[in-house]
Amino acid sequence: MNSTTQLLRQINPAFVQEDRVTSQAFRPTPKDENHLSVYDGDQISAQAAWEHFVSNPVCNSVGVMAVTFDECQKHSLPVYADGIGYKEHCTIDFSEFKEKDIKKKAKVLSAYASARGWLFQHVSCYK
Amino acid sequence: MKQMKYLTPRLVGGRFNNHSLPLEILKDLAVLEEMIVEVAKWKYRQANPERERIPRGFTKDLDLRLTNVEDGSVIPVIMLAFSGLQPPANAIYFEQARTEIINAISCAERNLTPEIPSEYLNYFDRFGRGLRDDEYIEFTESDKPVRLNVETRKNLVRASKADGWTEEVSLKGRIPKIDQSRFKFELELSDGTKLEAPLNKQHLKNVLEAVSSYENNMYVMIQGVAKKDRFDNFKSFESVEHITPLDPLDVEIRLEKLAELSDGWLDGKGVALNRDALKKLTHNFDRYFDSDLPLPYLYPTAEGGIQAEWSHNNWEISLEIDLQQQTGEYQAFHLESNKSNDLDLHLATVDDWIELNKALQIVFGVQL
Numbered sequence: 001m002n003s004t005t006q007l008l009r010q011i012n013p014a015f016v017q018e019d020r021v022t023s024q025a026f027r028p029t030p031k032d033e034n035h036l037s038v039y040d041g042d043q044i045s046a047q048a049a050w051e052h053f054v055s056n057p058v059c060n061s062v063g064v065m066a067v068t069f070d071e072c073q074k075h076s077l078p079v080y081a082d083g084i085g086y087k088e089h090c091t092i093d094f095s096e097f098k099e100k101d102i103k104k105k106a107k108v109l110s111a112y113a114s115a116r117g118w119l120f121q122h123v124s125c126y127k
Numbered sequence: 128m129k130q131m132k133y134l135t136p137r138l139v140g141g142r143f144n145n146h147s148l149p150l151e152i153l154k155d156l157a158v159l160e161e162m163i164v165e166v167a168k169w170k171y172r173q174a175n176p177e178r179e180r181i182p183r184g185f186t187k188d189l190d191l192r193l194t195n196v197e198d199g200s201v202i203p204v205i206m207l208a209f210s211g212l213q214p215p216a217n218a219i220y221f222e223q224a225r226t227e228i229i230n231a232i233s234c235a236e237r238n239l240t241p242e243i244p245s246e247y248l249n250y251f252d253r254f255g256r257g258l259r260d261d262e263y264i265e266f267t268e269s270d271k272p273v274r275l276n277v278e279t280r281k282n283l284v285r286a287s288k289a290d291g292w293t294e295e296v297s298l299k300g301r302i303p304k305i306d307q308s309r310f311k312f313e314l315e316l317s318d319g320t321k322l323e324a325p326l327n328k329q330h331l332k333n334v335l336e337a338v339s340s341y342e343n344n345m346y347v348m349i350q351g352v353a354k355k356d357r358f359d360n361f362k363s364f365e366s367v368e369h370i371t372p373l374d375p376l377d378v379e380i381r382l383e384k385l386a387e388l389s390d391g392w393l394d395g396k397g398v399a400l401n402r403d404a405l406k407k408l409t410h411n412f413d414r415y416f417d418s419d420l421p422l423p424y425l426y427p428t429a430e431g432g433i434q435a436e437w438s439h440n441n442w443e444i445s446l447e448i449d450l451q452q453q454t455g456e457y458q459a460f461h462l463e464s465n466k467s468n469d470l471d472l473h474l475a476t477v478d479d480w481i482e483l484n485k486a487l488q489i490v491f492g493v494q495l
Contacts, residue, residue: 012392012394014385014388014397017376017381017424017426018376018424020424020438022426022434023436023445024426024429024434056394058391059395060392100467100469103447103460104458104465107443107460107462108462111443
C-alpha cells in the first residue's frame with residue numbers, strides 16, 4: 001500500500017439518491033467499533049471487489065467508490081491492511097475521534113470519493 | 128325578489144379557520160341545492176300521493192341564493208328567494224327537505240340508517256366531497272347541531288347502497304401509459320395500483336413528459352376526483368383538475384420508498400424504518416420546512432432513522448433524525464475552512480423547525 005492506493009468502498013443501494021451518495025457510506029457505525037471496512041485497490045479491482053462483496057447473500061452494493069490512502073492520512077485517519085476475513089481487507093480507523101468529528105471526517109471522505117466518481121457501478125442506482 | 132333565511136351551515140376547521148370561503152366549496156353548495164330540490168319534490172309526492180307528476184313550475188318562483196358569508200368560522204347564509212309578497216305554498220316542501228337532509232346527517236353520525244330514500248343519499252357522493260379530514264359542516268335545526276365530515280359522508284354514501292363513491296384527492300405516482308385514441312392515461316401509485324384517468328388537452332404536455340420519463344422515476348401529483356369501491360380502494364379517476372410534475376427529491380415519495388426497507392437492509396444490519404414515524408416526518412416537512420430552501424437528499428440510517436443532506440458551495444450539511452424521539456442532530460461543515468455549526472433539534476416543536484430553516488437559510492443565502 002502506498003499514498004496513491006485506492007481504498008475501495010461498497011455503496012449500499014439505499015445510500016444513493018439521484019446518483020448522490022450519502023456521507024454515511026464513509027462513516028463507520030458505533031457497532032463497527034468505528035472501523036470502516038474497505039478493499040485494498042492495489043490488490044483487487046473495483047469490479048472484482050464488488051463481485052466478492054455481493055457473493056455474500058446478506059450484502060448488497062450498487063457499486064464501488066474510493067478514497068486514497070493519502071486522503072485518509074491527510075485527515076489523521078490511520079489505515080491498516082489487516083486482511084480480516086479476506087486478504088484484501090483494510091480498515092480506516094476513526095476510533096480516535098468523537099462522534100461529531102467522525103461525521104465531519106465522513107463528509108470529507110465522501111466529497112473526495114464523489115469527486116472521483118464511481119469506479120464500478122452495477123446497473124442503475126436505487127432512486 | 129323577497130327572501131327568507133333558509134339555511135346557515137357553519138363550516139369549521141382547516142381552510143375555514145381564516146374566515147374565508149374556498150371557492151371549491153361552492154361546488155358542494157351547488158350540489159346541496161340540487162339535493163334540496165329533489166328531496167322537496169319527494170316530500171311533495173308523499174303529501175300528494177294522488178298526483179302523478181310534480182306540478183310544472185314547482186321551483187319556478189323559488190330560488191336558493193348565497194347572500195352573505197358570516198364569521199364563525201365561515202357561515203354561508205343561504206336564503207330562499209321568492210317572487211311574490213309571501214312564500215309560495217311549495218316553500219313548505221323546501222322546509223321539509225332541509226329537515227330530512229339534516230336528519231339523514233344526524234342518523235349517519237349515530238351509525239343509524241337514514242330514513243330518506245337511498246337515491247337522495249347519492250347526493251352525498253358530491254356534497255361534502257370537498258371536505259378535508261380536519262373540516263366539517265355543522266347544521267343546526269333543533270338544539271343539537273349535526274356535523275357532516277369525512278366519516279359521516281362515507282356513512283351516508285354507504286347507506287345509499289352505491290357500488291362506490293368519489294373523493295377529491297391529491298395522489299402522487301408515475302405515468303406508465305397514455306392512450307391518446309381514448310383520451311386516457313394511467314397513474315401508477317407507489318403500491319403498484321394503476322388508476323385510469325381522463326386525459327384533458329391542457330394536461331397533454333405534462334402527461335407526455337411523465338410517460339417518457341417513467342423509467343427515470345419522474346413523479347407527478349394529480350389533483351382531481353377519484354372513484355373508490357365499497358372497500359375504500361381507489362379504482363380510477365373521474366376527473367383531473369391539475370397535474371404537477373414533482374421535484375425529483377420529493378420528500379413524501381422518497382420516504383415512502385425508504386419505508387419499504389426491511390430489517391437487515393444494511394448488509395444484514397440496518398433497522399427497518401417505522402412507517403407511522405415516517406408519515407409524521409413527511410407531514411412535518413410539508414408543514415414546517417421552508418419552501419424557498421432546496422429539498423434535502425434523504426437516506427436511511429443503520430439505526431432506523433433518516434439522514435437529510437444538502438451540499439452547497441463546499442458546505443456539507445447533514446441532519447440525522449431519530450424517528451422515535453423526533454430529534455435531529457444538525458451539522459453544517461465547510462470542507463475548506465473547517466468551519467462548522469452543530470445544533471441539537473427537537474423536531475416535534477415548531478420552534479426547532481424554524482431554527483433549522485434559519486440555519487439553512489444562512490448557508491443557502493435565502494433572504495430572511
